[in-house]
Amino acid sequence: MPLLYVRYGRHLSKEQVAELVAPHKETLELVHSWLKHHGVPSSSISTSHGGGWLTITNVPVSQADELLCASYQLYRYTVTNETEVVLRTVSYAIPAALHTHVQTVAPTTHFASPRRPLQTPGKRSSEEAIVMVNATSEERVGVLSRRQGGEVMPPFLRALYHTENYVPAAMDWNSLGILGLRNEYPSQVDLRQFMYNFRQDALSAAFTVERVNGGEYDPGRPTTEASVDMQYAEAIAYPTPHIFYSTGGPLYWPAGTGAPGPGDAYLEWLKYLLYQPKIPATISISYANPETSLPRAYATTLCNLFAALGLRGVSVLVAAGDYGVGPGDCIDSSGNFRFIPMFPATCKCGDSSLPGLASARNTQAQEVAHQTTTICRSLGH
Amino acid sequence: MRHHWLSVLSVLSAILLADLATPPAPLWGDIRVMHTWNTVPANWESLGPPPAGTTIDLYIALQPRRESALTDALYEVSNPGNQKHVVLTTPPHVLVLTCAAALCQIWQTSIQGTSC
Numbered sequence: 302m303p304l305l306y307v308r309y310g311r312h313l314s315k316e317q318v319a320e321l322v323a324p325h326k327e328t329l330e331l332v333h334s335w336l337k338h339h340g341v342p343s344s345s346i347s348t349s350h351g352g353g354w355l356t357i358t359n360v361p362v363s364q365a366d367e368l369l370c371a372s373y374q375l376y377r378y379t380v381t382n383e384t385e386v387v388l389r390t391v392s393y394a395i396p397a398a399l400h401t402h403v404q405t406v407a408p409t410t411h412f413a414s415p416r417r418p419l420q421t422p423g424k425r426s427s428e429e430a431i432v433m434v435n436a437t438s439e440e441r442v443g444v445l446s447r448r449q450g451g452e453v454m455p456p457f458l459r460a461l462y463h464t465e466n467y468v469p470a471a472m473d474w475n476s477l478g479i480l481g482l483r484n485e486y487p488s489q490v491d492l493r494q495f496m497y498n499f500r501q502d503a504l505s506a507a508f509t510v511e512r513v514n515g516g517e518y519d520p521g522r523p524t525t526e527a528s529v530d531m532q533y534a535e536a537i538a539y540p541t542p543h544i545f546y547s548t549g550g551p552l553y554w555p556a557g558t559g560a561p562g563p564g565d566a567y568l569e570w571l572k573y574l575l576y577q578p579k580i581p582a583t584i585s586i587s588y589a590n591p592e593t594s595l596p597r598a599y600a601t602t603l604c605n606l607f608a609a610l611g612l613r614g615v616s617v618l619v620a621a622g623d624y625g626v627g628p629g630d631c632i633d634s635s636g637n638f639r640f641i642p643m644f645p646a647t648c649k650c651g652d653s654s655l656p657g658l659a660s661a662r663n664t665q666a667q668e669v670a671h672q673t674t675t676i677c678r679s680l681g682h
Numbered sequence: 683m684r685h686h687w688l689s690v691l692s693v694l695s696a697i698l699l700a701d702l703a704t705p706p707a708p709l710w711g712d713i714r715v716m717h718t719w720n721t722v723p724a725n726w727e728s729l730g731p732p733p734a735g736t737t738i739d740l741y742i743a744l745q746p747r748r749e750s751a752l753t754d755a756l757y758e759v760s761n762p763g764n765q766k767h768v769v770l771t772t773p774p775h776v777l778v779l780t781c782a783a784a785l786c787q788i789w790q791t792s793i794q795g796t797s798c
Contacts, residue, residue, distance in 0.1 A: 307762075308755075308758040308759055309758070309759065309760070309761065309762040310759065311759060312759055313755070313759070318752075321746070321751045321752050321755055322746045322751070322752055323746065323747060324744035324745060324746055324747065325745075325747045328744050328745055329744070332742065332744065335710060338710055349741070350741070350743075353743060353744055353746055354741055354742060354743050354744065355741070355742040355744065356739065356740070356741055356742075357739065357740045357741075357742070358739050359737040359739065360737055360738050360739070360740050361735070361736070361737050362731075362732055362736045362737065362738055365738055365740060368740075369716075370713050373731070373732065373738065374728050374729065374730055374731055374732070375728070375729040375730060375731070375732050376722070376726045376727065376728055376729065377726065377727050377729055378725060378726060379725050379726065379727050380725045386729065388732055388736070388738060391718065391719045391721075391722055391723075392715060392717065392718030392719065393715075393716055393717065393718075394713045394714055394715040394716055395713065395714070395716055396709065396710045396711075396712055396713055396714070397709070397712040397713070397714040398709055398710070398712065400714055400716070401745065402744060402745050403716075403742055403743070403744060403745065404743040404744065404745055405716070405717075405742075405743045406716065406740060406741065406742050406743075407740070407741045407743075408738070408740075408741075409716075409717065410717045410718070410719060412723045412726055413723075565741065568741050572741075594723065596717045597717075598716070598717060598743075599717075602743040605743075605752055605753075608752050608753060608756045609752065611756050611759070611760060612752070612755055612756050612759055
């Protein structure tokens with residue numbers, strides 16, 4: 302007699318996820334044997350990222366070159382004037398005997414640093430918002446498509462997502478997390494001013510800061526983008542507690558120190574988060590990279606880490622980009638013409654289910670991003 | 683002569699047992715590429731090797747015991763239409779009796795002292 306075994310909504314604990322992603326004993330033995338063969342001390346090796354990864358700290362670059370048949374060099378990003386320098390290799394290799402045991406090694410050939418889609422909110426009055434939201438969904442697409450160039454105010458978003466009358470029901474355990482990279486952080490003073498302008502019932506809105514991997518926080522030197530993230534999240538989700546993760550390892554080369562920014566910012570943050578016994582139920586990420594800039598194995602393994610967050614009961618909202626299916630001329634790094642989706646929103650087409658959100662500025666892009674998702678699913682990706 | 687054959691057999695056995703006890707050493711010399719770009723990715727330029735003594739933290743993602751375990755569990759937890767079915771091994775009448783006994787125990791506790 303078959304019975305329905307309902308696991309829907311029964312999220313897993315940190316330990317249960319670790320059991321799911323645990324490698325086979327043979328895998329661990331082989332990898333440790335390989336590392337030992339190259340003189341990597343066992344004291345520098347630890348299990349991380351919920352149990353499915355190994356972290357090896359303080360590996361001399363010369364040893365990493367030998368271990369991975371790599372040629373680590375410093376690389377500078379040439380598009381902006383930022384002194385953004387990373388330590389990477391254009392290729393790496395490992396013994397054939399390990400290929401079925403190792404999914405990826407990082408940082409290696411992942412060059413793209415997390416960047417933000419442009420995100421300046423457009424103008425749109427609350428009256429316009431009410432008109433739009435009162436329209437049927439089909440009509441709303443048309444209305445939004447015709448209106449461009451304005452700013453999006455919090456009343457518009459609250460109306461669009463029907464949150465004006467919502468009263469949070471789980472304030473004792475719920476929270477909302479916002480990822481911050483590249484030494485960007487919001488201002489509490491600016492947040493209060495923002496609320497004074499747009500939501501005066503939420504003047505007490507505040508956030509806590511968790512510094513990950515040496516991430517900085519100087520309230521006297523806030524950045525615009527981090528402030529926009531926090532202000533708009535608070536304007537919608539207040540009074541739910543907000544956490545800002547200022548994550549270090551920003552991929553910059555700290556000039557004169559002789560040491561690169563440690564690790565990979567995404568991996569450092571996911572490592573920190575998956576180690577926590579309790580994670581915010583919702584996390585917002587406004588950083589994104591063109592998917593074509595990422596090695597496939599690297600992207601897949603990061604998607605799996607986002608999937609682990611999903612199993613822990615976390616909903617991750619990620620940027621889909623400002624331009625729907627792709628910015629610019631849609632020419633990828635190989636010169637092919639194709640739509641270039643943004644990672645990690647692309648995880649929704651395979652191993653995970655991250656809802657991609659276009660920025661508040663370009664509501665037309667939001668509609669196109671939705672259509673892209675539909676196409677993606679219909680193609681079975 | 684007999685002793686000679688026994689010696690040969692014992693030597694062969696020892697070799698075979700030794701082979702079974704020690705797994706073949708992995709061929710660390712057979713190196714295969716994991717990932718490579720044909721050229722330095724667009725918009726990046728090399729500044730050369732880092733200063734001597736530079737260190738790096740490396741992360742190695744390992745293959746899980748069952749590759750789809752994570753995503754299978756994710757869909758079961760996230761999608762009400764994606765649930766496993768299990769087959770009951772306990773006969774239905776035993777379940778009914780068990781439930782009845784449990785209810786009786788609850789009732790007995792509630793009235794304190796009355797025999798069921």
